[in-house]
Amino acid sequence: MFPLDTLPAALRHGQPLLWHNPGLRPAAAALTASGHGRAEIEAAIARWQRFAPLLARLFPGSVAADGRIDSPLLSQSDEHGKPLWVKADHALPITACIKARGGVYEVLCHAEELAQAAGLLHAGDNYALLADAPAHALFAQHRILVGSTGNLGYSVGVMARALGLGVEVHMSHDAKEWKKQRLRALGATVVEHAGDYALAVAAARNNAAADARAYFIDDESSLLLFFGYAAAAWDLAPQLAAAGLRPTPEQPLRVYLPCGVGGAPGGVAFGLKCLFGDAVQCVLVEPVASPCFLLRLATGDDALSVYDIGLDNRTVADGLAVPRASATVAGIVGPLIDAVITVSDASLLATVRQQWQQHGLRLEPSAAAGFVAHQLASEQWPGDIIPVVWTTGGNGLPDEVFLPLLAE
Ligand SMILES: Cc1ncc(COP(=O)(O)O)c(C=O)c1O
Secondary structure (H helix, E strand, O other), rough: OOOHHHHHHHOOOOOOOEEEEOOOOOHHHHHHOOOOOHHHHHHHHHHHHHHHHHHHOOOOOOOOOOOOOOOEEEEEOOOOEEEEEEEEEEHHHOOOEHHHHHHHHHHHHHHHHHHHOOOOOOOOOHHHHHOHHHHHHHHHEEEEEEEEHHHHHHHHHHHHHHHHEEEEEEEEOOOOOOOOHHHHHHEEEEEOOOOOOOHHHHHHHHHOOOOOOOEEOOOOOOOHHHHHHHHHHHHHHHHHOHHHHHHHHOOOOOEEEEEOOOOOHHEEEEEEHHHHHHHHEEEEEEEOOOOOOHHHHHHHOOOOHHHHHOOOOOOOOOOHHOOOOOOOHHHHHHEEEEEEEEOOHHHHHHHHHHHHHOOOOOOOHHHHHHHHHHHHHHHOOOOOOOOEEEOOOOOOOOHHHHHHHHHH
């Protein structure tokens, strides 16, 4: 058992902290040792491309005619007047959150498999046919289960319902009411749990096991989710080039990624290290009450939760309220994570307000984490870097949810 009293005091006391990962390894060695690589990401990109005509057909108001699910790279200045880049996944088409990159993607993987097995889809077909009546009738016989703090369930639910698949979303107590209502309005079954994220995922897993026509999307260990997220690095690279940014080990990209169970930030980090090697620093950002990935990296213990070090996992950043990190993701990306930063709820809310007032960005608290982390790192870990803050959700927040956040 890891001696927990040797963990940084700030971590145990729920105070903001910059933690450098002593397990960081050179990217090339860590990627080779991971047993995974570019081929899996390129397969995900190819699948996204096959599905582009279908996405454009199903979501004409949200997805551009080319069917791509991507967000802009915005430019800002930080509080020292230095350039700061924002990868704006809070404005991602379809669900306005990063979890769409994984959640929508895994629904598409499952739909492709079902349609091929039923003889409805063949190599070279235009995937837009999956919105036709025969495919819809096939999908209606199947259902997808998922456990979530909100955004994964929403992403899975929207995509699955658009195809005609049944959906059962198990929500933790953190999940926001408006996300549940939106899912119900789409025809999804929402099961509310009084417990946390880990309990909601376990309940979805159990229910799916009892139903031969059910498919479980496992936020804690799905590699399909992981490589769906990883493909985002291929979206960012040309945007950086277009902005004239060429990261090098001497002037690296530093990417701040809000982290819950670790799938989305871990996947993106993996993709970025594949593309940029040691010319990118990947920094995960967690709430002070839910630093599960930091805890996993610091101790190497998959079983530990933030409750074990006296934290309560209660945070305004509902998407990041996860007590135990994904063992699968930590096993793959542990040596690729440069640092973890923890941030307070008050700083998240202040940043939500500031980003709205100064830049018109509609962020949920989880999505503001990267800005807070960059502020802390500017003081404690300065350097010649190209900072990129990944804003992971928020554009879909209705006024009645967003405006009260500004007053908090
Ligand atoms: C807005 C937002 N940002 C970041 C994350 C973190 O993703 P993950 O839980 O895969 O680490 C989530 C997760 O739901 C989220 O909703």
